[in-house]
Amino acid sequence: MLKLSSVPIQNKGVKEILETKYQEIINQIHVQIADGRLQPGEKLPSIRSLSEDYGCSINTIVKAYSELEKEHKIYSVPKSGYYLVGSRHFEHDPSQEMIDFSSAGPDKWNMPYRDYQHCMNQAIELYKEEMFQYSEPLGLSTLRFQLSKQLQELQVFAPAERICVVSGSQQALDILVALPFPNGKEEICIEQPTHFSMIESISSRALNAIGIEVTSDGIDLNNLEKIFKERPIKFFYTVSRFQNPTGYSYTNKEKKKIVELAKKYNVYIIEDDYMGDLDTRKKSDPMFAYDPSGRVIYTKSFSKVLLPGLRLGEAVLPDSLIDSFTKAKFAADVHTPVLTQGALEIYLQSGMYGAHIQGLRKIYKKKGEILKQAFYTYLPDEVTFTGAESGFYSTIQLPSHMKASHLVHSLKKKNVLVQDATGMYLPQYKKENVIRLSVSQVEDTKIAEGVRRLGEEVVALLR
Ligand SMILES: Cc1ncc(COP(=O)(O)O)c(C=O)c1O
Incomplete structure:
Protein backbone atom coordinates (compact mmCIF):
# COMPACT_ATOMS: atom_id res chain seq x y z
CA MET A 1 0.00 0.00 0.00
CA VAL A 85 -8.53 5.22 -11.23
CA GLY A 86 -7.39 3.10 -14.19
CA SER A 87 -6.16 -0.37 -14.64
CA ARG A 88 -2.95 -1.67 -13.16
CA HIS A 89 0.07 -2.00 -15.37
CA PHE A 90 0.93 -5.68 -15.29
CA GLU A 91 4.40 -5.40 -16.64
CA HIS A 92 5.67 -8.29 -14.58
CA ASP A 93 3.52 -11.24 -15.59
CA PRO A 94 0.26 -10.49 -17.38
CA SER A 95 -0.60 -14.20 -17.64
CA GLN A 96 -1.14 -14.32 -13.86
CA GLU A 97 -3.88 -11.73 -13.94
CA MET A 98 -7.43 -13.04 -13.44
CA ILE A 99 -9.77 -11.95 -16.23
CA ASP A 100 -13.40 -12.41 -15.28
CA PHE A 101 -15.87 -12.79 -18.16
CA SER A 102 -18.29 -14.65 -15.90
CA SER A 103 -19.57 -11.88 -13.63
CA ALA A 104 -22.83 -10.53 -14.92
CA GLY A 105 -22.90 -7.36 -12.84
CA PRO A 106 -22.52 -3.84 -14.20
CA ASP A 107 -19.18 -2.08 -14.68
CA LYS A 108 -18.07 -1.57 -11.06
CA TRP A 109 -15.91 1.41 -11.81
CA ASN A 110 -18.70 3.42 -13.33
CA MET A 111 -21.56 2.94 -10.94
CA PRO A 112 -22.84 6.08 -9.24
CA TYR A 113 -22.51 4.96 -5.59
CA ARG A 114 -21.87 8.45 -4.31
CA ASP A 115 -24.69 10.13 -6.23
CA TYR A 116 -27.10 7.41 -5.20
CA GLN A 117 -25.98 7.75 -1.62
CA HIS A 118 -27.03 11.42 -1.71
CA CYS A 119 -30.39 10.39 -3.11
CA MET A 120 -30.82 7.75 -0.37
CA ASN A 121 -30.06 10.35 2.29
CA GLN A 122 -32.60 12.72 0.82
CA ALA A 123 -35.14 9.94 0.50
CA ILE A 124 -34.81 9.12 4.21
CA GLU A 125 -35.82 12.69 4.97
CA LEU A 126 -38.48 13.00 2.31
CA TYR A 127 -40.19 9.68 2.92
CA LYS A 128 -39.81 9.49 6.69
CA GLU A 129 -43.56 9.38 7.29
CA GLU A 130 -44.19 6.76 4.60
CA MET A 131 -41.68 4.44 6.19
CA PHE A 132 -43.75 4.18 9.35
CA GLN A 133 -46.48 2.43 7.43
CA TYR A 134 -47.05 0.05 4.54
CA SER A 135 -47.05 1.69 1.14
CA GLU A 136 -48.78 1.08 -2.21
CA PRO A 137 -48.15 -2.43 -3.71
CA LEU A 138 -47.46 -1.05 -7.18
CA GLY A 139 -45.01 1.58 -5.95
CA LEU A 140 -44.92 5.25 -4.95
CA SER A 141 -47.18 7.20 -7.28
CA THR A 142 -44.57 9.98 -7.53
CA LEU A 143 -41.94 7.47 -8.70
CA ARG A 144 -44.36 5.90 -11.17
CA PHE A 145 -44.92 9.37 -12.62
CA GLN A 146 -41.15 9.85 -13.04
CA LEU A 147 -40.84 6.40 -14.62
CA SER A 148 -43.62 7.22 -17.06
CA LYS A 149 -41.66 10.32 -18.11
CA GLN A 150 -38.36 8.47 -18.40
CA LEU A 151 -39.89 5.65 -20.45
CA GLN A 152 -40.93 8.16 -23.11
CA GLU A 153 -37.28 8.47 -24.04
CA LEU A 154 -37.41 4.80 -24.99
CA GLN A 155 -40.60 5.25 -27.04
CA VAL A 156 -42.67 3.63 -24.31
CA PHE A 157 -45.70 5.82 -23.78
CA ALA A 158 -47.76 4.63 -20.83
CA PRO A 159 -49.54 6.43 -17.99
CA ALA A 160 -48.23 6.03 -14.44
CA GLU A 161 -51.31 3.92 -13.57
CA ARG A 162 -50.09 1.14 -15.88
CA ILE A 163 -46.56 1.14 -14.48
CA CYS A 164 -45.67 -0.93 -11.46
CA VAL A 165 -42.47 -0.85 -9.48
CA VAL A 166 -41.07 -4.27 -8.69
CA SER A 167 -38.24 -5.64 -6.57
CA GLY A 168 -36.02 -6.31 -9.57
CA SER A 169 -37.54 -7.07 -12.97
CA GLN A 170 -37.23 -10.77 -12.10
CA GLN A 171 -40.12 -10.31 -9.69
CA ALA A 172 -42.38 -9.06 -12.49
CA LEU A 173 -41.34 -11.97 -14.73
CA ASP A 174 -41.95 -14.49 -11.96
CA ILE A 175 -45.39 -13.09 -11.14
CA LEU A 176 -46.37 -13.02 -14.82
CA VAL A 177 -45.28 -16.63 -15.33
CA ALA A 178 -47.74 -17.68 -12.61
CA LEU A 179 -50.70 -15.38 -13.41
CA PRO A 180 -53.57 -16.54 -15.59
CA PHE A 181 -53.75 -14.42 -18.75
CA PRO A 182 -56.86 -13.02 -20.48
CA ASN A 183 -56.23 -15.26 -23.53
CA GLY A 184 -56.80 -18.31 -21.32
CA LYS A 185 -53.74 -20.11 -22.72
CA GLU A 186 -51.11 -21.83 -20.61
CA GLU A 187 -47.88 -22.52 -22.48
CA ILE A 188 -44.93 -20.15 -22.64
CA CYS A 189 -42.65 -19.59 -25.61
CA ILE A 190 -39.08 -18.54 -24.84
CA GLU A 191 -35.91 -17.85 -26.79
CA GLN A 192 -33.20 -20.50 -26.59
CA PRO A 193 -30.86 -19.91 -24.92
CA THR A 194 -32.30 -17.32 -22.55
CA HIS A 195 -32.03 -15.56 -19.18
CA PHE A 196 -31.42 -18.29 -16.62
CA SER A 197 -33.81 -16.87 -13.98
CA MET A 198 -36.74 -17.06 -16.41
CA ILE A 199 -36.03 -20.75 -16.96
CA GLU A 200 -36.01 -21.19 -13.18
CA SER A 201 -39.39 -19.43 -12.84
CA ILE A 202 -40.94 -21.67 -15.47
CA SER A 203 -39.43 -24.91 -14.23
CA SER A 204 -40.18 -24.22 -10.57
CA ARG A 205 -43.87 -24.19 -11.51
CA ALA A 206 -43.55 -27.19 -13.84
CA LEU A 207 -45.07 -25.20 -16.73
CA ASN A 208 -44.83 -26.27 -20.33
CA ALA A 209 -42.42 -24.14 -22.34
CA ILE A 210 -41.62 -24.16 -26.05
CA GLY A 211 -38.24 -22.88 -27.19
CA ILE A 212 -37.22 -21.00 -30.30
CA GLU A 213 -33.54 -20.85 -31.18
CA VAL A 214 -31.69 -17.52 -31.28
CA THR A 215 -28.63 -17.41 -33.50
CA SER A 216 -26.47 -14.54 -34.72
CA ASP A 217 -29.28 -13.96 -37.26
CA GLY A 218 -32.03 -13.81 -34.64
CA ILE A 219 -34.99 -16.22 -34.69
CA ASP A 220 -36.79 -18.02 -37.49
CA LEU A 221 -40.01 -16.03 -37.78
CA ASN A 222 -41.75 -18.79 -39.76
CA ASN A 223 -41.06 -21.15 -36.91
CA LEU A 224 -42.38 -18.58 -34.44
CA GLU A 225 -45.60 -18.32 -36.45
CA LYS A 226 -45.90 -22.11 -36.47
CA ILE A 227 -45.51 -22.21 -32.68
CA PHE A 228 -48.07 -19.42 -32.16
CA LYS A 229 -50.49 -21.17 -34.50
CA GLU A 230 -50.15 -24.72 -33.21
CA ARG A 231 -49.59 -24.27 -29.47
CA PRO A 232 -51.73 -22.60 -26.78
CA ILE A 233 -49.13 -19.89 -26.12
CA LYS A 234 -49.98 -17.53 -23.25
CA PHE A 235 -46.99 -15.29 -23.90
CA PHE A 236 -43.73 -15.11 -25.79
CA TYR A 237 -40.90 -14.01 -23.49
CA THR A 238 -38.32 -12.10 -25.49
CA VAL A 239 -35.29 -10.01 -24.61
CA SER A 240 -35.53 -7.64 -27.53
CA ARG A 241 -32.15 -5.90 -27.16
CA PHE A 242 -28.78 -7.18 -25.90
CA GLN A 243 -30.32 -10.61 -25.37
CA ASN A 244 -28.93 -12.65 -22.49
CA PRO A 245 -26.82 -14.61 -23.31
CA THR A 246 -26.49 -14.15 -27.09
CA GLY A 247 -26.22 -10.35 -27.10
CA TYR A 248 -28.61 -10.32 -30.07
CA SER A 249 -30.78 -7.22 -30.73
CA TYR A 250 -33.75 -7.50 -33.07
CA THR A 251 -34.14 -5.07 -35.95
CA ASN A 252 -37.23 -2.85 -36.00
CA LYS A 253 -38.57 -4.93 -38.89
CA GLU A 254 -38.29 -8.12 -36.86
CA LYS A 255 -39.87 -6.53 -33.80
CA LYS A 256 -42.79 -5.25 -35.85
CA LYS A 257 -43.34 -8.68 -37.39
CA ILE A 258 -43.24 -10.43 -34.00
CA VAL A 259 -45.88 -8.03 -32.64
CA GLU A 260 -48.06 -8.63 -35.73
CA LEU A 261 -47.84 -12.40 -35.21
CA ALA A 262 -48.72 -12.01 -31.54
CA LYS A 263 -51.83 -10.03 -32.46
CA LYS A 264 -52.82 -12.47 -35.18
CA TYR A 265 -52.67 -15.51 -32.87
CA ASN A 266 -53.79 -13.81 -29.63
CA VAL A 267 -50.46 -14.28 -27.88
CA TYR A 268 -49.07 -11.78 -25.35
CA ILE A 269 -45.47 -10.65 -25.49
CA ILE A 270 -43.32 -10.04 -22.46
CA GLU A 271 -40.64 -7.74 -23.73
CA ASP A 272 -37.72 -7.78 -21.30
CA ASP A 273 -35.93 -4.55 -22.19
CA TYR A 274 -33.51 -4.84 -19.28
CA MET A 275 -30.84 -2.79 -20.99
CA GLY A 276 -32.91 -0.65 -23.35
CA ASP A 277 -31.30 2.50 -21.95
CA LEU A 278 -27.96 1.44 -23.36
CA ASP A 279 -29.04 1.22 -26.99
CA THR A 280 -27.03 3.70 -29.05
CA ARG A 281 -29.06 3.09 -32.21
CA LYS A 282 -31.25 6.18 -32.16
CA LYS A 283 -33.99 4.74 -34.36
CA SER A 284 -34.33 1.47 -32.50
CA ASP A 285 -37.83 0.99 -31.05
CA PRO A 286 -38.97 -1.43 -28.39
CA MET A 287 -41.70 -3.91 -29.41
CA PHE A 288 -43.98 -1.98 -27.07
CA ALA A 289 -43.95 0.94 -29.53
CA TYR A 290 -45.64 -1.28 -32.15
CA ASP A 291 -48.57 -2.03 -29.86
CA PRO A 292 -48.90 0.08 -26.73
CA SER A 293 -52.44 -1.25 -26.10
CA GLY A 294 -51.33 -3.96 -23.67
CA ARG A 295 -50.48 -6.82 -26.04
CA VAL A 296 -46.83 -6.15 -25.21
CA ILE A 297 -45.98 -6.23 -21.50
CA TYR A 298 -42.82 -4.25 -21.07
CA THR A 299 -40.29 -4.88 -18.27
CA LYS A 300 -37.16 -2.96 -17.44
CA SER A 301 -34.42 -3.42 -14.88
CA PHE A 302 -32.16 -1.00 -13.04
CA SER A 303 -29.66 -3.75 -12.24
CA LYS A 304 -27.38 -3.27 -15.22
CA VAL A 305 -27.34 0.51 -15.23
CA LEU A 306 -27.49 1.19 -11.50
CA LEU A 307 -26.86 -1.43 -8.84
CA PRO A 308 -28.30 -4.97 -8.82
CA GLY A 309 -28.38 -4.90 -5.03
CA LEU A 310 -31.03 -2.15 -5.09
CA ARG A 311 -33.54 -4.67 -6.51
CA LEU A 312 -35.41 -2.15 -8.61
CA GLY A 313 -37.35 -2.82 -11.78
CA GLU A 314 -40.60 -1.87 -13.45
CA ALA A 315 -43.31 -3.37 -15.62
CA VAL A 316 -45.89 -1.76 -17.91
CA LEU A 317 -49.03 -3.85 -17.70
CA PRO A 318 -52.25 -4.13 -19.70
CA ASP A 319 -55.32 -2.79 -17.83
CA SER A 320 -56.70 -6.32 -17.76
CA LEU A 321 -53.82 -7.60 -15.61
CA ILE A 322 -53.45 -4.74 -13.14
CA ASP A 323 -55.78 -6.14 -10.46
CA SER A 324 -54.40 -9.67 -10.47
CA PHE A 325 -50.82 -8.41 -10.66
CA THR A 326 -51.41 -6.06 -7.70
CA LYS A 327 -52.71 -8.96 -5.60
CA ALA A 328 -49.76 -11.16 -6.54
CA LYS A 329 -47.26 -8.39 -5.84
CA PHE A 330 -48.88 -7.78 -2.46
CA ALA A 331 -48.72 -11.49 -1.70
CA ALA A 332 -45.05 -11.62 -2.70
CA ASP A 333 -43.60 -8.74 -0.67
CA VAL A 334 -46.36 -6.15 -0.02
CA HIS A 335 -44.32 -3.54 -1.88
CA THR A 336 -40.78 -2.69 -2.95
CA PRO A 337 -38.90 -0.82 -0.16
CA VAL A 338 -39.89 2.84 0.00
CA LEU A 339 -36.35 4.02 0.61
CA THR A 340 -34.86 2.68 -2.61
CA GLN A 341 -37.96 3.76 -4.54
CA GLY A 342 -37.68 7.28 -3.14
CA ALA A 343 -33.99 7.45 -3.99
CA LEU A 344 -34.68 6.35 -7.56
CA GLU A 345 -37.35 9.01 -7.90
CA ILE A 346 -34.87 11.70 -6.79
CA TYR A 347 -32.15 10.26 -9.01
CA LEU A 348 -34.46 10.36 -12.04
CA GLN A 349 -35.97 13.74 -11.31
CA SER A 350 -32.63 15.47 -10.72
CA GLY A 351 -31.39 14.48 -14.18
CA MET A 352 -28.55 12.41 -12.70
CA TYR A 353 -29.91 9.25 -14.29
CA GLY A 354 -29.89 10.77 -17.79
CA ALA A 355 -26.32 11.99 -17.42
CA HIS A 356 -25.17 8.64 -16.04
CA ILE A 357 -26.76 6.72 -18.92
CA GLN A 358 -25.05 8.93 -21.51
CA GLY A 359 -21.69 7.99 -19.99
CA LEU A 360 -22.52 4.29 -19.71
CA ARG A 361 -23.59 4.03 -23.34
CA LYS A 362 -20.14 5.12 -24.46
CA ILE A 363 -18.40 2.78 -22.02
CA TYR A 364 -20.32 -0.34 -23.07
CA LYS A 365 -20.12 0.56 -26.75
CA LYS A 366 -16.35 0.76 -26.51
CA LYS A 367 -16.16 -2.57 -24.69
CA GLY A 368 -18.26 -4.14 -27.46
CA GLU A 369 -15.94 -2.78 -30.14
CA ILE A 370 -12.83 -4.07 -28.37
CA LEU A 371 -14.38 -7.50 -27.79
CA LYS A 372 -15.50 -7.89 -31.39
CA GLN A 373 -12.06 -7.02 -32.67
CA ALA A 374 -10.50 -9.50 -30.23
CA PHE A 375 -12.91 -12.26 -31.35
CA TYR A 376 -11.88 -11.72 -34.98
CA THR A 377 -8.21 -11.67 -34.04
CA TYR A 378 -7.93 -14.56 -31.61
CA LEU A 379 -10.76 -17.06 -32.05
CA PRO A 380 -10.05 -20.07 -34.28
CA ASP A 381 -12.25 -20.77 -37.32
CA GLU A 382 -13.81 -23.78 -35.59
CA VAL A 383 -15.95 -21.60 -33.32
CA THR A 384 -18.75 -19.14 -34.04
CA PHE A 385 -19.87 -16.26 -31.88
CA THR A 386 -22.88 -13.99 -31.31
CA GLY A 387 -23.35 -10.51 -29.90
CA ALA A 388 -19.74 -9.42 -29.45
CA GLU A 389 -20.74 -5.81 -30.02
CA SER A 390 -23.40 -5.79 -27.29
CA GLY A 391 -20.92 -4.48 -24.73
CA PHE A 392 -22.41 -6.87 -22.23
CA TYR A 393 -23.24 -10.48 -23.14
CA SER A 394 -22.01 -12.62 -26.01
CA THR A 395 -21.75 -16.35 -26.68
CA ILE A 396 -19.19 -18.59 -28.31
CA GLN A 397 -20.37 -21.84 -29.84
CA LEU A 398 -17.71 -24.53 -29.74
CA PRO A 399 -17.52 -27.49 -32.12
CA SER A 400 -20.31 -29.93 -31.18
CA HIS A 401 -17.98 -32.57 -29.72
CA MET A 402 -16.43 -30.09 -27.30
CA LYS A 403 -17.99 -29.54 -23.89
CA ALA A 404 -18.29 -26.00 -22.54
CA SER A 405 -17.70 -27.33 -19.03
CA HIS A 406 -14.24 -28.61 -20.06
CA LEU A 407 -13.28 -25.27 -21.50
CA VAL A 408 -14.55 -23.42 -18.41
CA HIS A 409 -12.42 -25.69 -16.26
CA SER A 410 -9.22 -25.41 -18.27
CA LEU A 411 -9.59 -21.66 -18.74
CA LYS A 412 -9.83 -21.22 -15.01
CA LYS A 413 -6.33 -22.62 -14.75
CA LYS A 414 -5.26 -19.89 -17.18
CA ASN A 415 -6.95 -17.29 -14.96
CA VAL A 416 -9.87 -16.64 -17.30
CA LEU A 417 -13.42 -17.09 -16.04
CA VAL A 418 -16.28 -17.73 -18.47
CA GLN A 419 -19.77 -19.15 -17.98
CA ASP A 420 -21.03 -22.50 -19.25
CA ALA A 421 -24.36 -21.67 -20.96
CA THR A 422 -25.86 -25.13 -20.52
CA GLY A 423 -28.23 -23.89 -17.77
CA MET A 424 -29.60 -21.20 -20.10
CA TYR A 425 -31.49 -23.83 -22.13
CA LEU A 426 -34.68 -25.72 -21.39
CA PRO A 427 -33.82 -29.42 -20.88
CA GLN A 428 -35.28 -30.46 -24.25
CA TYR A 429 -33.25 -27.84 -26.19
CA LYS A 430 -30.02 -28.24 -24.23
CA LYS A 431 -26.67 -27.48 -25.85
CA GLU A 432 -23.52 -28.26 -23.95
CA ASN A 433 -21.04 -26.57 -26.24
CA VAL A 434 -21.86 -22.89 -25.67
CA ILE A 435 -20.14 -20.47 -23.32
CA ARG A 436 -21.29 -17.00 -22.31
CA LEU A 437 -18.97 -14.08 -21.91
CA SER A 438 -19.92 -10.96 -20.00
CA VAL A 439 -17.53 -8.15 -20.76
CA SER A 440 -19.09 -5.56 -18.44
CA GLN A 441 -16.69 -6.03 -15.54
CA VAL A 442 -13.53 -6.60 -17.57
CA GLU A 443 -11.31 -3.58 -17.93
CA ASP A 444 -10.85 -2.49 -21.53
CA THR A 445 -7.12 -3.17 -21.39
CA LYS A 446 -7.66 -6.80 -20.39
CA ILE A 447 -10.33 -7.80 -22.90
CA ALA A 448 -8.02 -8.74 -25.78
CA GLU A 449 -5.66 -10.67 -23.49
CA GLY A 450 -8.60 -12.65 -22.07
CA VAL A 451 -9.85 -13.56 -25.55
CA ARG A 452 -6.31 -14.42 -26.65
CA ARG A 453 -6.00 -16.94 -23.81
CA LEU A 454 -9.47 -18.26 -24.62
CA GLY A 455 -8.61 -18.77 -28.30
CA GLU A 456 -5.36 -20.47 -27.35
CA GLU A 457 -7.17 -22.86 -24.99
CA VAL A 458 -9.81 -23.76 -27.57
CA VAL A 459 -7.04 -24.63 -30.02
CA ALA A 460 -5.28 -26.71 -27.36
CA LEU A 461 -8.48 -28.63 -26.57
CA LEU A 462 -9.21 -29.17 -30.26
CA ARG A 463 -5.83 -30.87 -30.60
C1 LIG B 1 -32.48 -10.77 -19.53
C2 LIG B 1 -32.40 -10.19 -18.16
N1 LIG B 1 -33.46 -9.56 -17.67
C3 LIG B 1 -33.41 -8.99 -16.46
C4 LIG B 1 -32.27 -9.05 -15.68
C5 LIG B 1 -32.16 -8.30 -14.39
O1 LIG B 1 -33.03 -8.73 -13.48
P1 LIG B 1 -33.26 -7.92 -12.15
O2 LIG B 1 -33.87 -6.59 -12.52
O3 LIG B 1 -34.22 -8.77 -11.40
O4 LIG B 1 -31.97 -7.77 -11.44
C6 LIG B 1 -31.18 -9.74 -16.13
C7 LIG B 1 -30.00 -9.87 -15.30
O5 LIG B 1 -29.03 -10.48 -15.60
C8 LIG B 1 -31.24 -10.31 -17.40
O6 LIG B 1 -30.20 -10.97 -17.90
Missing part, protein backbone atom coordinates in the same frame (compact mmCIF):
# COMPACT_ATOMS: atom_id res chain seq x y z
CA LEU A 2 1.15 3.54 -0.72
CA LYS A 3 2.62 5.62 2.07
CA LEU A 4 2.35 9.37 1.70
CA SER A 5 5.15 11.28 3.42
CA SER A 6 3.93 14.24 5.39
CA VAL A 7 6.03 17.42 5.58
CA PRO A 8 5.45 19.60 8.69
CA ILE A 9 4.15 23.04 7.98
CA GLN A 10 5.33 25.84 10.22
CA ASN A 11 4.36 29.43 10.94
CA LYS A 12 0.81 29.25 9.66
CA GLY A 13 -2.62 29.99 11.18
CA VAL A 14 -4.92 27.05 12.04
CA LYS A 15 -7.33 27.58 9.13
CA GLU A 16 -4.45 28.11 6.77
CA ILE A 17 -2.73 24.97 8.03
CA LEU A 18 -5.88 22.91 7.46
CA GLU A 19 -6.31 24.35 3.98
CA THR A 20 -2.65 23.72 3.25
CA LYS A 21 -2.71 20.14 4.52
CA TYR A 22 -5.72 19.37 2.44
CA GLN A 23 -4.02 20.81 -0.64
CA GLU A 24 -0.74 19.14 0.26
CA ILE A 25 -2.31 15.67 0.29
CA ILE A 26 -3.84 16.33 -3.10
CA ASN A 27 -0.53 17.59 -4.46
CA GLN A 28 1.38 14.59 -3.11
CA ILE A 29 -0.99 12.19 -4.79
CA HIS A 30 -0.67 14.11 -8.07
CA VAL A 31 3.11 13.93 -7.83
CA GLN A 32 3.12 10.22 -7.01
CA ILE A 33 0.84 9.49 -9.94
CA ALA A 34 3.14 11.46 -12.24
CA ASP A 35 6.35 9.74 -11.11
CA GLY A 36 4.78 6.26 -11.13
CA ARG A 37 5.08 5.59 -7.39
CA LEU A 38 1.30 5.29 -7.33
CA GLN A 39 -0.01 2.81 -9.88
CA PRO A 40 -3.49 2.72 -11.41
CA GLY A 41 -5.72 0.36 -9.43
CA GLU A 42 -3.57 0.74 -6.30
CA LYS A 43 -5.25 1.13 -2.94
CA LEU A 44 -4.68 4.44 -1.17
CA PRO A 45 -3.96 4.69 2.56
CA SER A 46 -7.07 4.54 4.73
CA ILE A 47 -8.55 7.82 5.89
CA ARG A 48 -7.70 7.01 9.49
CA SER A 49 -4.05 6.14 8.88
CA LEU A 50 -3.51 9.19 6.70
CA SER A 51 -5.05 11.48 9.31
CA GLU A 52 -2.63 10.01 11.87
CA ASP A 53 0.37 10.43 9.54
CA TYR A 54 -0.53 14.05 8.82
CA GLY A 55 -1.72 14.82 12.32
CA CYS A 56 -4.91 16.28 10.90
CA SER A 57 -8.60 15.55 11.22
CA ILE A 58 -10.42 12.79 9.39
CA ASN A 59 -12.50 15.52 7.73
CA THR A 60 -9.43 17.01 6.10
CA ILE A 61 -8.54 13.68 4.51
CA VAL A 62 -12.15 13.04 3.47
CA LYS A 63 -12.18 16.47 1.83
CA ALA A 64 -8.94 15.77 -0.03
CA TYR A 65 -10.15 12.38 -1.24
CA SER A 66 -13.51 13.84 -2.30
CA GLU A 67 -11.70 16.47 -4.32
CA LEU A 68 -9.58 13.79 -6.03
CA GLU A 69 -12.76 11.78 -6.66
CA LYS A 70 -14.34 14.81 -8.35
CA GLU A 71 -11.24 15.06 -10.54
CA HIS A 72 -11.81 11.35 -11.37
CA LYS A 73 -8.30 10.58 -10.15
CA ILE A 74 -9.51 8.14 -7.49
CA TYR A 75 -12.67 6.18 -6.76
CA SER A 76 -14.10 4.61 -3.65
CA VAL A 77 -15.29 1.05 -3.16
CA PRO A 78 -17.73 0.75 -0.25
CA LYS A 79 -16.33 -1.18 2.72
CA SER A 80 -12.94 -1.40 1.01
CA GLY A 81 -11.39 2.03 0.53
CA TYR A 82 -10.07 4.38 -2.12
CA TYR A 83 -8.25 3.34 -5.29
CA LEU A 84 -6.43 5.10 -8.05
